[in-house]
């Protein structure tokens with residue numbers, strides 16, 4: 001099992017104690033989510049469309065460029081702040097959480113780490129200001145086995161021509177920039193995988209069908225179609241053939257944020273259940289006065305707290321430059337398991353009304369399911385954890 005590698009020089013702060021800056025940031029996002037997003041959650045879920053106005057406010061608040069340095073118009077914040085933002089948004093609407101999650105923790109993150117100076121200058125100000133980004137790895141034939149991707153990139157003078165189809169791409173309906181993986185040298189296997197920065201307007205690029213989903217319905221999930229899509233060589237992110245490394249490293253970090261989406265969701269469900277337990281009366285008492293209900297709420301709160309500690313620790317390890325891959329897998333695995341369980345229990349606390357659309361918990365239950373699937377299924381997280389255990 002991973003143990004602390006170094007003895008801290010000063011007493012370590014408790015994981016859930018935030019710095020002043022983190023606390024203010026958290027309070028701002030929490031207020032924004034409750035005041036500006038909450039009134040629109042049901043309508044966005046039913047229409048399966050995310051509000052353009054809320055998206056605009058994400059940019060205005062700096063939520064789409066949290067880690068982008070101030071010189072490019074971003075907030076110059078930390079990865080941990082991204083985690084706080086995704087948690088707060090997801091407590092109200094996990095669709096809002098995943099939009100901010102994809103933008104910051106996989107798209108911006110990869111560009112910050114791998115882009116050259118020219119690419120940073122061209123794209124970071126746009127990503128901080130008004131451009132939504134997508135991360136396009138998965139295909140119909142390659143999900144868990146992501147590096148079996150079939151999209152090809154063929155060199156053609158000063159550009160690559162990309163042909164293939166991507167599936168399940170979050171944010172794609174709104175995105176202006178796509179971080180997309182294609183194989184430029186299939187004979188080299190995964191060592192041919194290359195990352196490209198593709199603008200929506202590039203010739204030969206098209207956003208295809210949007211999925212009609214069980215949960216996170218307001219977050220768009222689309223197919224991408226590339227038909228000899230011309231991408232200038234100046235838009236290769238990192239080196240040709242090193243895309244696999246970019247994909248692995250960004251997903252290792254991104255899955256901490258999925259953990260954060262799930263703890264936010266679970267906390268949201270718990271808060272609704274506690275609120276209801278205090279006002280619903282049966283047998284002449286509020287249902288919160290029955291020990292059977294109290295125990296359920298207490299177990300839910302314990303699970304949310306345990307998951308939060310895993311998520312916060314993985315994020316703090318990442319920001320401090322320590323190894324975090326196993327902890328990230330544990331955080332995502334555990335948070336997504338408990339999110340589904342807590343949302344399910346919350347429905348039970350509501351009784352019959354819990355399964356209706358009049359109350360918010362049925363949506364959170366639907367939204368929880370995806371946590372165990374995207375950015376590596378629960379089984380894939382367990383593979384990562386087991387590898388660390390067994391070598």
Ligand SMILES: Cc1cc2nc3c(=O)[nH]c(=O)nc-3n(C[C@H](O)[C@H](O)[C@H](O)COP(=O)(O)OP(=O)(O)OC[C@H]3O[C@@H](n4cnc5c(N)ncnc54)[C@H](O)[C@@H]3O)c2cc1C
Pocket residue numbers: 102134135136137138140142143144145167168169170171213221370373374375376377378379380383
């Ligand atoms: C709403 C949504 C949004 C998404 N957003 C994005 C996105 O923005 N970008 C992107 O690139 N992708 C995205 N994805 C794709 C997502 O990452 C994949 O769906 C996921 O990785 C699983 O791949 P798959 O669907 O092909 O399932 P499969 O890989 O076919 O898995 C099916 C089942 O087999 C199990 N399995 C597979 N291999 C193993 C193994 N070795 N050991 C044990 N069990 C195994 C899995 O755990 C799972 O239960 C999204 C998907 C959804 C549904």
